[in-house]
Amino acid sequence: MxxxxxxxxxxxxxxxxxxxxxxxxxxxxxxxxxxxxxxxxxxxxxxxxxxxxxxxxxxxxxxxxxxxxxxxxxxxxxxxxxxxxxxxxxxxxxxxxxxxxxxxxxxxxxxxxxxxxxxxxxxxxxxxxxxxxxxxxxxxxxxxxxxxxxxxxxxxxxxxxxxxxxxxxxxxxxxxxxxxxxxxxxxxxxxxxxxxxxxxxxxxxxxxxxxxxxxxxxxxxxxxxxxxxxxxxxxxxxxxxxxxxxxxVEVPRWEHPKVSRVKSPEELRKAREEVKREALRALGVEAEGKVVISWARRITHYKRPHFVLQLIEDVDRDVVFILGGRAHPQDGYGVEMMKKFKEVANAAANVYYFPQLDIDTIRKIIWATDIWLFTPFSGWEASGTSFMKAGINGVPSVASRDGAVVEAVRDGYNGWLFGEDRPVLLPLDSRDVDEREYAEFKKKVEEALNSYYGGEYWQVAYNAYVTFRQYFSMDRLFRDYHYKE
CATH class of the missing domain: 3.40.50.2000 (Glycogen Phosphorylase B;)
Structure with a gap:
């Protein structure tokens, strides 16, 4: 036992x-x-x-x-x-x-x-x-x-x-x-x-x-x-x-059944487009024919929710943003970010905010998404699993080089990477680092969008689907824990 x-x-x-x-x-x-x-x-x-x-x-x-x-x-x-x-x-x-x-x-x-x-x-x-x-x-x-x-x-x-x-x-x-x-x-x-x-x-x-x-x-x-x-x-x-x-992650818990056995980028595209329509309808999100970019996780400073807020202002494309997450009530920064998420969702027709991320809502947001955002300040994220849940569904991420990302994501192959891979805990108020990395983050989001509009996206998505389902499966974790010997 x-x-x-x-x-x-x-x-x-x-x-x-x-x-x-x-x-x-x-x-x-x-x-x-x-x-x-x-x-x-x-x-x-x-x-x-x-x-x-x-x-x-x-x-x-x-x-x-x-x-x-x-x-x-x-x-x-x-x-x-x-x-x-x-x-x-x-x-x-x-x-x-x-x-x-x-x-x-x-x-x-x-x-x-x-x-x-x-x-x-x-x-x-x-x-x-x-x-x-x-x-x-x-x-x-x-x-x-x-x-x-x-x-x-x-x-x-x-x-x-x-x-x-x-x-x-x-x-x-x-x-x-x-x-x-x-x-x-x-x-x-x-x-x-x-x-x-x-x-x-x-x-x-x-x-x-x-x-x-x-x-x-x-x-x-x-x-x-x-x-x-x-x-x-x-x-x-x-x-x-x-x-x-x-x-x-437990793949059967997070994958949509319609993507569970795809064998090519084209099969993934067809399955994902159907899954996306279903999930958007269930969430009440209007995004027909548009790219969906999502940031959804616990809201706290080191995860840098301010990156997606700035991105919403800066991206001049016809895209839809889904935001999600809540903060600890004693986390002043996190509560302030929640207020800003709510404000931008109220003001912009292309932004939706889900404060309460229960399991079912998280799944639907992942299934509705085309580009997942994973933005922690490098050195502070232990592992991260949201990008894994996205990847096993063939949803690639624009991700900082932190946590478990660096073990499996290759820039331009099965996702897009930005920022430094820092092995130390730099102060979170390092503004010069944030500014430099935001500029690279925005550039990588533009690269991902260009890939989507140009058609190369589906090969990247399929590469994420294949690599993530192998490396980030609970079957591998159980072997590493010596639960299965």
Whole structure:
């Protein structure tokens, strides 16, 4: 049995994810079910989901997204000791073939219920800390009750917040998976929390959870080859443990059935044109006979949503833009970008904005798109998977040289590349870098549009279709994780 513990999980039941990590872990769940791999993924249940927005007088106002338990079954209940009190939990499960998704629903006491109300939304450091203590202790309790540690082949800890699990129960084949090179991927807490909760008088203060996870794990997995150097630079004393397993997507989950077996650029063109019409109609987007360019993902500074806003002003072509994504309510830059996305969509007939990117909407946007935009500030994106989901459908990207892009995309062959391939975290306010790279980005978008109008586009699209379905498939990822041997 593979056991994975994750802060979020995006499957087709409930609304329990914020972005790429949750969707990735959902893809692993579906891949395990398809491949017959015994797999259990454990996460918290957030009654309020993540965050949604309503726009009032031009302002983006955050509200609870809400969540639904339909499709889940209660498989058991338990108690874990946290903060010196008994925390009552119920285990909600969704099963598919050999895969089980387990959601830990906190029932009492009130402070614990409040701590897990919304994903990644909390005002107090204590709430954030105890939220993940509950996840760690409940995950251990579930394994002991329903799986048995002798049956656990690998214990995979997704992101640093799950690094508390080894403080509750050590496992000889625990592995921490680091999903971001950015500083927020390495949360830290005052040592007093560890003294009060676990009785450990930690040597460092504050305690960096990634450090704990790497120390307690047999290896640290990073999600692209490029990330090895970045993580080794941050944690050089653990570099001997770092191994890359580049992210992937579950192809059957993201491909449109009509493109699943095309054998040539011409077959792809015919299939994609039909798929595009269907998706545009479902989204309510008017783009008949026009090129569709899309930027849709979590909105935050390093992903550079300002690039597409500037592009909308600068491109003098008859194209349609689809924008998508939401920001964390405490991310001032991201919330401001949401307002600007909304403003331009209201003002321009050729711009559409979808703030709420649920799984179904993401799929439709990909299927409606001709040119996908992937614009992170090089060095800051761990991997990225949106360009993979587009590519397996034969939708090529104009992409910065970051994350997993550099492993598979060749400029002019299966996509278009711009910018530097930087192995360091330069400051995000490096205006000279942004200006230089925007100029190259705009040039590459023009190149992609010329390719579309000139007919060469469909060979590039087909090359993306073929290469991405091989390299970025979950089948390859499962082999690299040693799930399939």
């Amino acid at each position: 593979i056991v994975s513990v994750t802060p979020e999980l995006g499957i087709d039941v409930g609304r329990n994810f914020a972005g790429g990590l949750g969707v990735l872990e959902g893809d692993k769940f579906y891949a395990a079910a398809r491949l017959g791999v015994p797999y259990t993924v454990i996460t918290l249940w957030y009654p309020g989901g993540y965050v949604a927005y309503r726009f009032e007088n031009g302002e983006a106002v955050p509200v609870e997204e809400g969540n639904v338990e339909e499709g889940l079954e209660v498989v058991g209940e338990g108690e874990v000791a946290v903060r010196g009190e008994k925390v009552a939990v119920a285990y909600l499960a969704y099963r598919l073939n050999t895969a089980t998704a387990v959601f830990v629903k906190v029932k009492a006491p009130e402070w614990a219920v409040r701590a897990v109300q919304q994903l990644y939304i909390s005002e107090k450091e204590a709430d954030r800390f105890y939220r993940y203590v509950i996840l760690a202790k409940a995950a251990v309790d579930y394994v002991e009750r329903y799986i048995g540690w002798d049956n656990v082949r690998y214990l995979d800890l997704q992101e640093a917040y799950t690094a508390l699990v080894p403080l509750v129960k050590r496992h000889a084949r625990a592995r921490i998976v680091i999903h971001t090179p950015a500083p927020w991927g390495h949360p830290a807490f005052s040592k007093r929390f560890f003294k009060e909760e676990f009785g450990f008088d930690m040597a460092m203060d504050p305690v960096v959870l990634t450090e704990v996870g790497l120390a307690a794990s047999v290896e640290g997995i990073v999600v692209s080859k490029k990330m090895v150097g970045l993580v080794c630079n941050a944690f050089p004393h653990f570099c001997h443990k770092i191994r890359p397993v580049t992210n992937a």
